[in-house]
Amino acid sequence: MEVESIDNKVAFGVVIDERDGMSRSVHGVPLEPGFFHVGLDGSIQDNALVHVPVVGEIETVQQAIGSHLAWPKDMIIYTSSTGSVKKKNAQNVSEVPRMHNVFNFVKPKDNVPHRFRLLYKFASTVMKGSGNSIPVPFDFQIFGIERTIYLLHENVLELLEFKMIGQPAISTYMAYLYSVFRDTP
Template sequence: MSHEDDNKVAVGSLNNIVSFTKIDEVPVIDGHEQTIHGVRLGEKNARVLITQVIEGNAKIPFPIGDESVCVQKAMGTFIAWPRDLIAGGNNSTIHVFSAPKRTEKGLAKKSKKSYKFIEDVEPELVVEMGGNYPSALKRLWTWAKNSLSDGQTFSFELSKQAFGLTKKKTMFLSDVHAVCSRGEMAGSIMCLHIRFSNEYVKKNKMLSMISFIDPSTIGAIGCGTATQWSRALATRFKGANKGQYFLMPYNNVNHWTLTVVKPEAEMVYYMDPLKRRIANGEWVDFIYNTIKLYKEDLKKVSKNKVLWENMAGVPVQTGNKECGMFVTGYMKEIIHDKELDFVT
């Protein structure tokens, strides 16, 4: 897909281009200044949609909570960006939103062109509900439409017990829409699922057997380098019990997989909804370096090679965007088995 006609945005100076974007120009309507995720746009900022990442680890000017802080994590989301850090594309077409004209009495004239997008920027989110559509998802989508419209968000805390740290996550209407319409699952939804999974683990007195990893701290959807991820994960493994498993959802280029690590035994189990074997040597090296750091912190000698087992018998997705749902299913099956016999 070509992005030559898109605008480019930069960080620090126009010489530091970090992504391609489309601009959505929305004027002041009836005296109400446009805001996005709590940021007043005014004349200095523009509402942009990141369409292609150039420098994924670059910090965005206005972070959205602590969930979207870098370009990679803001991909596909409308955010605010300083106008003086936006460069035009080859064809600097700006998406225009036509505001209604006002009469002398201050009332807007009705017009067929009022509030009409010249170019589609953000289509209305709709969920197709057939006769067999789950009632729980109907209630979820009704709540989301009422509570998360107009840029509103829902925030929740990650417990130190479940993730090894206390952290706030933010969920958007588009995140819930993806769940309700079988779309691509966002990291915030994955974390919310893990949060409730940990409550089950705690209730059944399995905390010494199962722990979780925050997917935003590692891999393609997080910010940082492989070295930083390894160090953070090694710290998470510190204090692991003998036989304890760490469930690690990992998103690489819009595809979720599950890696289960038993750090004390230096064992790794890999589950891919597409039933692919581990083709990316970088992920193998990352896990190996993490366990090596973990062993060094304990002043123990690590094995020459970490043992990997590809779990080829896991259920396989049939669609293109169901990987997140399958990974949450894998985790549910694991924690509901008190004997932890998922390996066999």
């Protein structure tokens, strides 16, 4: 099977040029020869395993969305901003450029904090298009019952746009505060 086959494409993102001032390490681990520092923007195959996992945190492509990874250089297919492929003999790559262009088309509102713009794009495209949500598990000690609340793309966008937020965002923040207090010595 050729590397350029659509069957092998698992994600899309941006190669971080080390000249941009980014570290030569990812998650505290130095990049091995033959690997690039990559920011993962979206998933094509959610359950595909990543090449250099962060054990217990980032082991699949879906878990890596919005994070940075070490990715093998020979498993990267470059496209221009117009979606044209820059690697020789690449075929059937229309899905990756299409998804990347949709993702890059989203322009966060001016009041969205800079460090949350990737999350804004993710919620506006991947979450909205797929109907996926972010599960937030709650311990029994928080509300007296064990449960999971699901953040929808609307909840994320409301929060990032500084609009009136609803119960899922407030409950998620309460769970976060609880975990901070619980884990503080």
